[in-house]
Amino acid sequence: MKGLQIIGNWDDDLIWCPSQCYLKVKFNKNCYIIYLRWRWNDPWEMSLIPTDETFKIQYGNWLYPKYNPHKMDELEEFKRHCIKQVRTYLKIIKE
Numbered sequence: 001m002k003g004l005q006i007i008g009n010w011d012d013d014l015i016w017c018p019s020q021c022y023l024k025v026k027f028n029k030n031c032y033i034i035y036l037r038w039r040w041n042d043p044w045e046m047s048l049i050p051t052d053e054t055f056k057i058q059y060g061n062w063l064y065p066k067y068n069p070h071k072m073d074e075l076e077e078f079k080r081h082c083i084k085q086v087r088t089y090l091k092i093i094k095e
Contacts, residue, residue, distance in 0.1 A: 003027070003028075003087070004026075004027050004083070004087040004090065005026040005027070006023065006024075006025055006083070007025060007026060008023075009023075010022070010079060011023070017038075017039055017040055018039050019037070019038040019072075020036065020037050020038075021035075021036040021079065022034070022035055022036075023079070023083070024051075025083075025086065027090040030090075031051045031052065031055055032048050032049060032050055032051060032090075033049040033051055033055060033057065034046065034047075034048055034049075034082055034083070034086055035047045035049050036075075036078065036082065038075075042069070042070075042071040043069035043070055043071060044070045044071075044072070044074075044075065044078045046064075046067045046082045047063065047064060048062065048063040048065055048086055048089070048090075049062050049063075050062075050063065063089070065085045065086055065088075065089035066085060066089070067081060067085045068081060
């Protein structure tokens with residue numbers, strides 16, 4: 001399948017600090033995890049983690065697509081924003 005494919009739902013670990021969210025995605029034949037993190041203060045941060053086909057994290061080669069900062073209480077909006085940004089980012093670097 002070509003383009004960004006979302007695998008499952010967001011896995012939210014929303015303890016006070018750090019709060020983290022993960023979403024498995026595939027782009028063409030490559031697998032990634034969109035990783036969101038919030039610490040003691042705003043804003044949320046986003047990283048894109050390359051993985052193997054079983055979504056095992058490959059440490060050391062994380063990617064950092066551009067994104068607009070969002071506050072703690074804007075998580076759902078930030079998730080939607082990050083999916084769009086990752087789709088655009090991967091399209092540029094992988095096609």
